Structure formats: C-alpha cells, structure tokens
Amino acid sequence: MVRMSSVLRRSSTVGAFLVTVSLLLGCGGSSGNASSAPPQSQAATPAISPAAEQGGAVVVTLSTTTGGGTVYYTTDGSTPTSSSTVYEAPFLVASNLTVKAITAGSGLNVSNVASQSFSPNIASGTLVWSEDFNNAGSTNTEPNPAIWTYDTGNNGWGNNELEDYCGWGSTTSPCNPASPNAYVGTDGALHIVAEQPATGVYTSARLKTQGLFSFQYGRIEARIQVPEEQGLWPAFWMLGNNIATINWPGSGEMDIMERVNAATTPDFNEGSIHGTGFTGTNLGARFSFPAGETAAGWHTYGMIWKPGSVSYYVDDPSQPYVTYTTSSITSLSGSVWPFDAGPSFVILNLAVGGDYPGAPNSSTAFPAQLVVDYIHIYTN
Structure with a gap:
C-alpha cells in the first residue's frame, strides 16, 4: 500500500507538469514553429x-x-x-x-x-496574317468564330447610336437568325448588314477580334466597300487589348476608316486617333477621293503602325494622308500616348444613327451593307 501511494503521487506530479507544459505551448509559450504562418504556394509558370x-x-x-x-x-x-x-x-x-x-x-x-x-527574320513588306473571308460553299456562312466575336445590344455605345447589334444566330428581339446581320457570302466577302425591321427599329453587327487575335506594329489594311446613306456610320478600327483593365480612352483607339452619310463632292474617308487627353476631334484628318471616285467604290484602307507613330492611307501605302506621332499630342493637356503599351484588336461595324451622322431619314435605303473583301497584315 505504501509503494502504491508513492507511485500515485509521482504520477500525479508528472501529469500536472505535462499539463502545464502543454498549456504553455498551446498559448504560444514556445519559441518554435507553432505560431509561424505556413509558407505560401507558388503560382504555376505560364x-x-x-x-x-x-x-x-x-x-x-x-x-x-x-x-x-x-x-x-x-x-x-x-x-x-x-x-x-x-x-x-x-x-x-x-x-x-x-x-x-x-x-x-x-x-x-x-x-x-x-x-x-x-527570330523569324522576316523581310519588310511580308504578308504575315490574313482574313480573306473564304467561302467555297453554296450558302452564306458564319464569320470564323476562331477570329471573330461580337458586341451586342442597344446601349448606344457612347455615341447615342440607334441600332441593336446582333451576333450570329441571335434570337433576341429584334435580331432575326434567319436574316443574319453579319455573314460570309458565297462571293468570298464579309457582309455587315444594317436593317430596319420596323419603323424606328434598326439592327446591324459589330464584329471584333477581342480575346482571339491582336497585334502591335505593322501595316494593316482592308479592302472595303461602304454604303453612303444618311444616318449610316461604317468603321474599321482598333482598340487596345488593355481596355479590359484600364478602359477607354486609356486603351487608345485607332480609327482607320470612318465614313458617314451620303456622298459628298469631293468624297472622303476619315482617320483619327483617340486616347487620354484627346478623346474628341483633336486628332482627325480627312482623305479626299480624286475626282470621279467615291467611298462607295472598292478601296483599300490602311494603317502603318510603328513605335511612336500611326499613319493612315487610302489605296496607296506609300502615300499616307496623315501621320500622328508622340509629338502630335504634346500640346494637349493631360494627354498620354497609348499606342506603344501593347497589342490591339480589330473591329468592323456598321452603326445606324449617333451623334456624328445623325439619324436616318426617308431617303436612307435599307438594308444597307458594309462589305469587306479581306484584311491583311504586313511587316513594316
């Protein structure tokens, strides 16, 4: 009995000691790793x-x-x-x-x-990318979904435009999948069609390569035939990929071809750039077509994009009608040149109405079409 009592007392003492140590450790009494944050994992190498x-x-x-x-x-x-x-x-x-x-x-x-x-070592003037809108079939087809996606809806697009932009196959009223507003025809050209399904109701299409294809620097051109009608606004233009993170106008905008309303004498195309500090008409120029020519004919509209400069031409790349450089914006308060920040994507659209052209009137013929034969990109 005496021996057992002694053992019990020792066990009790040891147990109390262990409990005390355990409590100290659990309360941060130890200087070991118990209170250290676990190491962070590393993101995967892209x-x-x-x-x-x-x-x-x-x-x-x-x-x-x-x-x-x-x-x-x-x-x-x-x-x-x-x-x-x-x-x-x-x-x-x-x-x-x-x-x-x-x-x-x-x-x-x-x-x-x-x-x-x-190290591709590509010579100047080499064709390096093309969208030729090929269609060997007997029916109109969807624009290549690996290249093109759509802006859709009728939010006015910052310009008080009147149309609903419709994607391929859209059943959202007033869009009509049986009469698509953008298709590749059996003629091997992209057709963007503005329609008036009801009085005061307009549909059209706005295609873009956003998220699918982009480039920075080089010469891009498209062979285009535009409609010339009151209230119509066809355009071939580009926005910076970074619009998704910094928005417009910080992303920059390069307008290669813009044409509004009915034919004029002389007829014209407009080329402009926009960015922070120059969002309006500060930097825009008109190309006047030679006598006997109009924008309604087939023409090649192009841009030569180099570090620190953007030039526009019609039909002849050796004769740009305007060149903008970083020095073009130095006199504009708060201006930032955005065109060297990264790649941009391509947009083609046919707007109806808006601040620039005004609304269609009784003389405006619907359906109206913006037709694009090809888009080519060459090295500088």
Whole structure:
C-alpha cells in the first residue's frame, strides 16, 4: 500500500507538469514553429504556345493553370512584374523578340519566369496574317468564330447610336437568325448588314477580334466597300487589348476608316486617333477621293503602325494622308500616348444613327451593307 501511494503521487506530479507544459505551448509559450504562418504556394509558370502564321510569323498564346491567376509579360527581354502588360489575347509575333511571362495569383508567390525567343527574320513588306473571308460553299456562312466575336445590344455605345447589334444566330428581339446581320457570302466577302425591321427599329453587327487575335506594329489594311446613306456610320478600327483593365480612352483607339452619310463632292474617308487627353476631334484628318471616285467604290484602307507613330492611307501605302506621332499630342493637356503599351484588336461595324451622322431619314435605303473583301497584315 505504501509503494502504491508513492507511485500515485509521482504520477500525479508528472501529469500536472505535462499539463502545464502543454498549456504553455498551446498559448504560444514556445519559441518554435507553432505560431509561424505556413509558407505560401507558388503560382504555376505560364506556358508560351506559338502557332505558325504566314510568312514565318507566329501567333503566341500565353496560359496558366493557376485558377484566377493573371499572366504578365514583356517582349523586350526584360523580366516581367505585376506592372508589365497583362495578357488578354493571343498576339502576332513577326519580328525578332523574346517573350517572358509570369503568373501572379492572390495569396501566391509569383511564378518562375517563362521565356521563349523568336527570330523569324522576316523581310519588310511580308504578308504575315490574313482574313480573306473564304467561302467555297453554296450558302452564306458564319464569320470564323476562331477570329471573330461580337458586341451586342442597344446601349448606344457612347455615341447615342440607334441600332441593336446582333451576333450570329441571335434570337433576341429584334435580331432575326434567319436574316443574319453579319455573314460570309458565297462571293468570298464579309457582309455587315444594317436593317430596319420596323419603323424606328434598326439592327446591324459589330464584329471584333477581342480575346482571339491582336497585334502591335505593322501595316494593316482592308479592302472595303461602304454604303453612303444618311444616318449610316461604317468603321474599321482598333482598340487596345488593355481596355479590359484600364478602359477607354486609356486603351487608345485607332480609327482607320470612318465614313458617314451620303456622298459628298469631293468624297472622303476619315482617320483619327483617340486616347487620354484627346478623346474628341483633336486628332482627325480627312482623305479626299480624286475626282470621279467615291467611298462607295472598292478601296483599300490602311494603317502603318510603328513605335511612336500611326499613319493612315487610302489605296496607296506609300502615300499616307496623315501621320500622328508622340509629338502630335504634346500640346494637349493631360494627354498620354497609348499606342506603344501593347497589342490591339480589330473591329468592323456598321452603326445606324449617333451623334456624328445623325439619324436616318426617308431617303436612307435599307438594308444597307458594309462589305469587306479581306484584311491583311504586313511587316513594316
């Protein structure tokens, strides 16, 4: 009995000691790892995936397996950071450069840097991308969904426009899938059709390559035939990919072809640029067609885009009718040149009404069509 009592007392003492130590550890009394935050995981290194294009060029796609991760990249060989260009869409590479990319994600360490160099050594003036709107069939077809998507709806688009923009196959009233507002015809051309299904009701289409294809620098041109009717506003233009993150006008806007209303003498095309500090008519110029020509005929509308400059031409790339440079905006308060920040995407549309052309009237003939034979991109 005495021996057992002694053992019990010792067990009780040891137990009390262990409880005390346990409480101290649980309350942070230890200087070990119990109170340290677990190490952060690292975002996945992005993949750089080139796909062959014409003339030795490639279209580069960047991707990451990190859910909700953002990919940042550079093309000048520098190491990307969270202040670098945000990847928004596949982009054309037609010059010698190095793409470097990282992934950043909430609560994650930034990924390792992915890097790939390209040396296509492409000669000046080489065709490196084209959309020829080919259609070998016997019926009209959908514009290539790998290249084109749509803006849709009737929100006025910041210009008090009157049309409902309809996507392919849309059944949302007043859109009519049996009479699409954009199609590739059996003539091998894109047709954008403005219709008036009821008095005061208009439908049309606005196609864009946003999220699917973009490029920076080079010469882009499209062979186009425009309608010339009161209240119509056809356009061929570009917006910066970064519109998704910094909005307009910070994204920049390059208007290669704009034409409003009925034919004039001389007839004209308008080319302009817009950005922070120059959102209105500050930087726009008109090209006057030679005697005997109108915008209603087939013409090639183009832009020559280089670092620090944007030039527009009609029919002859050797004769730009206007060139804008970084010095063009120096006198404009608060202006920022946005066109060297990254790639842009292509837009084609036929607006009805709006602040610029005004509304259609009884002389306006519907349906009216903007017809595009091709879009080509060449190296500078």
